[in-house]
Amino acid sequence: MKKPPDRSILLGAHMSIAGGVHCAVERATSIGCTTMQMFVKNNNQWRGKELMTEDIVTYKKLLRESSIGPVIVHDAYLINLCATSTDILLKSREALKDELDRCEMLGVEYLNFHPGSHMGAGEGEGIQRIAESLNLIHEQTAGYRVKSVLETTAGQGTAIGYRFEHLRQIIDLVEQRDRMAVCVDTCHIFAAGYDLATEAGYAQTFREFDSVIGLPRLVAFHVNDAKRERGSRIDRHEHIGKGMIGNAGFRMLMNDDRFKTIPKILETPKEPDMKEDVENMRALRRLVKK
Ligand code: MN
Ligand code: MN
Ligand code: ZN
Numbered sequence: 683m684k685k686p687p688d689r690s691i692l693l694g695a696h697m698s699i700a701g702g703v704h705c706a707v708e709r710a711t712s713i714g715c716t717t718m719q720m721f722v723k724n725n726n727q728w729r730g731k732e733l734m735t736e737d738i739v740t741y742k743k744l745l746r747e748s749s750i751g752p753v754i755v756h757d758a759y760l761i762n763l764c765a766t767s768t769d770i771l772l773k774s775r776e777a778l779k780d781e782l783d784r785c786e787m788l789g790v791e792y793l794n795f796h797p798g799s800h801m802g803a804g805e806g807e808g809i810q811r812i813a814e815s816l817n818l819i820h821e822q823t824a825g826y827r828v829k830s831v832l833e834t835t836a837g838q839g840t841a842i843g844y845r846f847e848h849l850r851q852i853i854d855l856v857e858q859r860d861r862m863a864v865c866v867d868t869c870h871i872f873a874a875g876y877d878l879a880t881e882a883g884y885a886q887t888f889r890e891f892d893s894v895i896g897l898p899r900l901v902a903f904h905v906n907d908a909k910r911e912r913g914s915r916i917d918r919h920e921h922i923g924k925g926m927i928g929n930a931g932f933r934m935l936m937n938d939d940r941f942k943t944i945p946k947i948l949e950t951p952k953e954p955d956m957k958e959d960v961e962n963m964r965a966l967r968r969l970v971k972k
Contacts, residue, residue, distance in 0.1 A: 686749045687714040691936075693966060694718040695948035695959040696756065703733070703788065704741040711748050713960050717945035719754040719794070722784040726759055728773055730780070738787055745789075752945055753788075754831070754865075754902055757781050757795035764798035764811035764842065771815070774798075779819045785828040792901055794831040794865050797843040797852060808842045813855030820858040829863045830856075831901060836873035836917035844874035844915065846894040853899070864899045866891070867949070868927060868935070869906035869920070875913040878931040888940075903946045905932065905966065921950050921958065922965040933969040 694715035697706035703722065710718040723730025745753070761778055765771040778795065785793045798815075800808030816830060832852060837844025842852075853862045868878055876890070877883025891897065907925030909918035923929040935941065946966070952958040 687716050689716050689749055690942075691967060691970065692717040692752075692943065692945040693948075693963055694750065694945065695950075695952070695956070695963070696720065698954070702737050702740070704737065704744050707741060707744040707748055707750060709956065710750055711744075713956050714963070715959075716749055717752060717754070717947065718750055719756055719947045719949070721758065722755050722781060722788070722790075723758060725756075728758075728760060728777055730758075730784075733784055733787060741788055752791040754792045754794050754945065754947060755781065755785050755790050757793060761795065762798045762801075763795075763815040764800050764803070764808040766801045766803050771811075775815050775819055778815070779822055782819065782823045782826055782828055782830075786823070786826050790828055792829050792831045792863065792865075794833050794902065796833050796835055796841065797848065799840045800842055801840055805842055805848065808840070809848060809851050810855065812842065813852050816852070816856050816862075817858075820856070820861060824858075826861070829901065830861050831863045831865045833865045833904070834867055834871050834874070836867075836870040837915040838873075838917050844870070846891055850894050853895070862899065863901040864895055865902040865904060866900060867904035867906060868931070869904070869908040869925075869949075870917060872908045872912050872927050872931075873910060873914050873916055873918075875915075877912060878927050878935070879912070880930070881934065884931060884934045888938075897940060900941075900944060903935070903941065903944060904949050905935070905946045905962075906949050907932070919950050922948075922962045929965075929969060932966060936966055936969045937971050 694717040706720040835843035907920040
């Protein structure tokens with residue numbers, strides 16, 4: 683028997699659900715993940731195939747027998763909680779509600795999503811609309827245990843969420859505030875201008891996160907190196923240690939006691955055989971000081 687992976691480091695990657703959600707667990711297990719992320723439906727369609735009881739039962743059984751947890755779900759890409767088109771806005775709200783339903787059925791802890799793109803309406807307007815969307819969705823899903831996790835963004839186009847203040851303002855406008863959490867994507871915040879590569883910059887970045895949002899809201903990291911320079915606002919993920927954040931930045935993150943129990947998820951380019959994930963997880967584990 684293979685020895686179970688070391689759960690003192692919660693490390694995993696975004697896993698394909700081809701074949702069913704339970705296949706994501708199998709894939710993650712096969713490469714030694716201790717946490718993982720997945721979609722719960724086709725990521726570029728509005729409507730997904732219904733989750734069958736059998737899918738749910740199989741998924742839960744495999745997960746229980748695995749060394750994986752918590753599980754993070756990433757929402758579908760079409761969703762925009764502050765779309766200016768009424769049609770898209772309504773579809774987005776319905777779709778995010780459906781994602782929460784699926785997460786709840788599967789017992790998923792975290793639903794991660796991008797705040798939204800204001801499409802020219804302005805950031806203040808966008809932030810208001812995102813909060814309004816979340817309030818409506820939360821009302822329809824009262825009592826759910828899955829957390830609504832806002833992901834920090836690179837600020838490409840009209841994306842909201844490239845400043846910690848944006849997330850703070852959204853959270854402040856949400857009524858069921860205890861359901862709100864935050865995921866830091868290292869590539870995104872670096873592209874947005876927050877330093878992670880130098881000791882002083884790293885310290886300042888998380889000092890700022892703590893004072894603006896508060897570290898207790900932080901429930902997940904997307905650990906991606908960045909292809910482009912700090913402040914580029916361009917969202918291009920790079921393999922660990924090969925980008926502008928580099929090993930020094932990830933070494934600080936991997937050895938930061940505040941983040942020891944926070945899941946770290948890779949979203950770096952990969953082939954179906956997942957050898958890049960294996961390599962990136964190895965690279966991150968190597969940075970951990972014994
Ligand atoms: Mn994302
Ligand atoms: Mn991400
Ligand atoms: Zn990204």
